[in-house]
Amino acid sequence: MNMTMVLPSRLLLKCFSLSTSPSHSTTLQDVASSLPQGIAKVVLKKGKTQLFKYGSPMVYSGAVDRIIGRPPPRTGDVVLVADGTEKPIGWGLYNSVSMFCVRLMQLEEETLSDPSCALNIERLLKHRIQAANNLRKNLALPSANTNAYRLVNSEGDRLSGLIVDIFDDVAVVASSAAWVEKYKPDIEDCINKIDGISHINWRPSVEILKEEGVDLSQSEHIPLACRPTVEVKENGINYAVSLEGQKTGFYADQRENRQFISTIAQGKRVLDICCYSGGFALNASKGGAAFVTGVDSSMPALELAKENVILNDLDPDTISFLKHDATDFMRSAASRNESWDIVILDPPKLAPRKEVLRNASGMYRNLNALAMKITKKGGILMTCSCSGAMTQSGMFMRIIQFSIQVNRRLSIPWMGTRKPFTLCILQGMNMYLL
Numbered sequence: 001m002n003m004t005m006v007l008p009s010r011l012l013l014k015c016f017s018l019s020t021s022p023s024h025s026t027t028l029q030d031v032a033s034s035l036p037q038g039i040a041k042v043v044l045k046k047g048k049t050q051l052f053k054y055g056s057p058m059v060y061s062g063a064v065d066r067i068i069g070r071p072p073p074r075t076g077d078v079v080l081v082a083d084g085t086e087k088p089i090g091w092g093l094y095n096s097v098s099m100f101c102v103r104l105m106q107l108e109e110e111t112l113s114d115p116s117c118a119l120n121i122e123r124l125l126k127h128r129i130q131a132a133n134n135l136r137k138n139l140a141l142p143s144a145n146t147n148a149y150r151l152v153n154s155e156g157d158r159l160s161g162l163i164v165d166i167f168d169d170v171a172v173v174a175s176s177a178a179w180v181e182k183y184k185p186d187i188e189d190c191i192n193k194i195d196g197i198s199h200i201n202w203r204p205s206v207e208i209l210k211e212e213g214v215d216l217s218q219s220e221h222i223p224l225a226c227r228p229t230v231e232v233k234e235n236g237i238n239y240a241v242s243l244e245g246q247k248t249g250f251y252a253d254q255r256e257n258r259q260f261i262s263t264i265a266q267g268k269r270v271l272d273i274c275c276y277s278g279g280f281a282l283n284a285s286k287g288g289a290a291f292v293t294g295v296d297s298s299m300p301a302l303e304l305a306k307e308n309v310i311l312n313d314l315d316p317d318t319i320s321f322l323k324h325d326a327t328d329f330m331r332s333a334a335s336r337n338e339s340w341d342i343v344i345l346d347p348p349k350l351a352p353r354k355e356v357l358r359n360a361s362g363m364y365r366n367l368n369a370l371a372m373k374i375t376k377k378g379g380i381l382m383t384c385s386c387s388g389a390m391t392q393s394g395m396f397m398r399i400i401q402f403s404i405q406v407n408r409r410l411s412i413p414w415m416g417t418r419k420p421f422t423l424c425i426l427q428g429m430n431m432y433l434l
Contacts, residue, residue, distance in 0.1 A: 026115040028088040028108050032080060039119065040069030041080040042094070042102055049083040052090065052104060057160045059092065059102040072096075075213055076182035078119050091119050093179040097213030103160040103177060121179075122186050125159070129190040132157040142166065142196070148232040148241070150252045151194075164191065165248040167232045167241050169198040172248040176205040178212040199227075201243050229304075231311070235259045237282050238311040240304055246276065246348070254279060254346070257382070261344065262287030264380065268341035271295070273326050273371065278305030280344045280382075282312060285319045293340075294321040295329050330370035339376040346384040 032039040044052070048063040059081060068086070073079050073094040080088045081102055091111075092104040105124055106117060117124040132152050136142075141149040151171065152164035161177020171191050175181055181204065188200055206216050229240050234255055241250045258279050261270075265287035272281040275294035282305075284292045296302055305321045322329070326347065333339075347367060368383055375381045 025112040026118070028080060028091055028111050028118055031111065031115060031118040032088075035119065038069060039078065039080055039091075040067060040073040040094070041082050041086065041088070042067050043082050043086055044084065044089075046084045049089060052081065053107065057092075057104045057155050057158065058100040059104060061099055061101040064101050075178050078121060080119075093121065093177075095178050095212060098178065098211060100160075100177075100212075103179060105158070121183060125183065125186050125190050128152075128157060128159050129164075129187075129194075132159075133194055145236055146234050146255070148234050148239070148250055148252055149255075151191075162187065163248065165250065165252055166197070167230045167243075167250060169196055170201055170230050170243065171197050171199070172201045172203055172243065174203050174205060174248050176208045176212075178209065178214045181209065181214050181216075203248060235262075235283070237286060238308065239277060239279070239282075240307045240311060241277070242300065242304055245300065245304070246298075251276070251279065254384075257384075258283040261342070261382070265289040265292075265342060269293075270342045270344070271340040271374070272344045272346075273330065273367075274345065274347045275305060275321065276301045276346075278308050278321065280346070281305065281319060281321070282308055282314070284342065285309075285314050286312065289342075290318070292319040294319070295324050295326060296321070297323065297325050299323055326367060327370065330367075330374055334370060334373040339374050339379070341376050341379045342382070343371050343375045343379070344382045344384075345371045346382075 042059065043065050044059070044063055045065040051063070052059060065084065067073070067079075069079075073096070075095050075097065077094045078091060079094045079102060081090050081092055081104060082088045088108055090104050090107040092102040092106075094102055105121065111118045117127050129152060136149060136151060147166070147168050149166055150163070151166050152159055152162055154160055154163050154176075161175070162180050163174040163176075165172045165174070171194075173180075173187065173191070175184070180187065184202070188202075191197055191200055204214075204216050209216055228244065229242050232239050232241055232250070234252075235258065239250065243249050261280050262283040265284040266289070268284070268289050270281070270284040270289045270292045272278070272284070272292065272294040275281050275296045276298070278294050281292045281294040294302070294305055296305070302321045302323055309316060309319055309321075326345075345367060347364075364385065371381055371383060
């Protein structure tokens with residue numbers, strides 16, 4: 001059977017700043033020398049410099065040859081990052097505990113064209129958050145149709161470890177780096193200056209921050225959400241978002257993909273595995289699906305999904321949500337030879353760190369193999385991964401290919417082969433997740 005590949009568009013944006021060099025250039029070393037307090041220098045090993053000059057923001061401890069400066073820098077301190085000759089290539093924020101020794105904030109070339117933020121994290125935060133806000137405005141975010149979007153996307157907006165999602169008038173901050181916790185007041189001050197923001201909900205990633213040397217597990221000072229839920233609109237669909245739910249409460253990075261599902265669901269039977277609050281399921285139903293089933297293991301998530309059905313006046317006879325483990329549900333469906341026209345598989349982050357890639361790959365392989373078994377011949381499987389360690393390593397594609405070879409005579413069409421149903425493969429970690 002000849003089928004065409006269907007792959008929804010993703011918004012991939014990368015912004016470059018181009019400027020001519022001024023007649024008088026100020027180097028990072030010049031700025032450092034003018035400061036009354038000393039600035040430590042992190043010197044890279046030979047052959048490691050280009051990786052960071054090309055834009056990698058996280059300096060692994062294994063790339064560091066030595067640290068110059070007494071007393072040694074403390075976590076959260078501003079440091080210079082230099083090549084083997086001790087010439088600075090940029091500056092960043094130090095961590096004495098994390099495997100990310102430095103998170104680079106600015107390169108030498110940027111300082112030469114504009115030294116105003118050099119070695120000054122407070123000024124840089126104002127500049128970067130304002131730039132992120134201006135970019136979203138240029139992309140018509142927010143709009144009358146959508147008031148849920150990602151304002152700051154960590155490395156995508158060159159603030160590694162900081163994510164800010166906007167839900168109506170609430171800014172939800174996901175903190176996953178020690179420096180973010182240290183400069184929390186400055187970050188909140190920048191966000192409060194953005195028009196339309198009335199509340200900030202701080203969501204520290206407790207387990208990740210432990211690896212950064214910040215232990216909040218016993219803290220009594222983690223603030224509660226300003227209110228339990230907020231109602232938002234995305235592509236004309238209303239959602240109740242739990243401000244105490246998973247991650248920041250809503251997956252803004254899937255907006256274009258959810259809308260894509262609505263364009264192909266007419267008359268189809270649709271299965272949304274790991275549906276959370278029902279984003280894909282709601283779009284399928286709005287798009288005219290004959291029947292939609294959402295499956296999740298979290299009862300609070302399913303309660304939100306059911307609330308969203310009511311918010312959008314959808315026919316409850318054509319959409320249902322079931323509490324099941326994803327693997328158990330798909331295995332049971334496969335044993336009954338039950339299948340769907342469209343299957344969406346969007347599991348939680350199974351590989352939060354590189355150390356667990358091996359175990360996570362087995363879970364991804366099993367989930368995708370089962371999803372393929374319950375997708376009708378000629379149907380569409382949309383499979384997603386939000387594990388950066390998985391997608392950046394290239395393992396996700398290899399897992400999909402292995403699942404294909406083992407379970408069905410199917411291959412990915414851009415490799416020049418045929419397949420009995422269309423496979424949509426979506427990978428996370430875009431440059432900008434909007």
